[in-house]
Amino acid sequence: FSCSACRASSDEKPGKFQPPPKPVIIDKLKQIEERRFLSPEFIPPRGRTDPLKFFIERKDMIQRRKVFNIPEFYVGSILAVTTADLYAKDKVNRFVGICIQRGGKGLGATFVLRNVIENQGVEICYELYNPRIQAIEVLKLEKRLDDNLMYLRDALPEYSTFDVNMKPETRLDHEEIPINKLQVRMKPKPWSKRWERPKYNIKGIKFELPEKVMKEAQKWSQPWLEFDMLREYDTSKIEEKIWKEVNEGLKK
């Protein structure tokens, strides 16, 4: 790589040095900033409790996150969790599964992983901030059509089986987590919950039930609920504040 080639192409006075054009990096920075993920357990629930309690909890959560990395994941992503276990051979216990729900707020935040091992469905509820957890790896990061995949219990077992020795999938782009629009097929009818009812608002099941049953289920729909303004919880401003707080805490 010689400078003489540059000078020949520029066709100017031989002494003048033209600096190469600056590469445009602004776009990528903007894109990274646009996609922010605030873990749902940071957002305090609506209630009459003292905000001081949430502040103290958030301080502890940030402290734990500095020591141990909790990756970004959603309901429907496949995770592998290794916990410390006194009575296992290697003192560690590794479980791979799909995240079906994320519950709890603050330090008690949990996530349930489901997998089918040797024809037996297993669900384990882990706490995110449990000190016994040694590592959380995201094997496949993706979103599903619903927030709560409890219906996988009544779906055919093939939808809940995941390979225990699956390799982590690397994601090159730093934006747009893929939404898996899979429609799950269910086992025959006696289900643990009546998933066809509008109360659950499930979009990820392929209902093969007769029309009569679907219409019957719509009887339980409450169309006035979406217009009930006082039930809405607008978290945008709260999220902004908490995002700043968490970022500052993590940077220190």
Place this chain on the structure above:
Amino acid sequence: GEMRLSVAAAISHGRVFRRLGLGPRSRLDLLRNLVTALVRHERIEAPWARADEMRGYAERLIDYAKLGDTNERAMRMADFWLTEKDLIHKLFKVLAPRFQPHPGSYTRLLQIPNRDGLDRAKMAVIELKGNP
């Protein structure tokens, strides 16, 4: 035998909504009628409990109206909450600009002497601020 030494108390344990009318649909319909009346007359007399429930919904409705006429969600909310369709126009064109400078409370709730009839109910006057 064992006696029940304590009285069973009706504790709502943090429920925010009052039980009005025949059920949740009926409660919303009742409050909807009151909100429509408030937008039309800007000052109404109603039982205190209903006025109190209604206050929250009226203020949120005005917040939605502030989002603007073109907003799809705001239009659907106004369409549901105001039964008389000429009032939707009044909401967006008159009330929204009137309350644009104020960030919060747009209503005033004051108690009046009990109702004259047999039930002696606790009545209140609810009005929008800045009414003529």
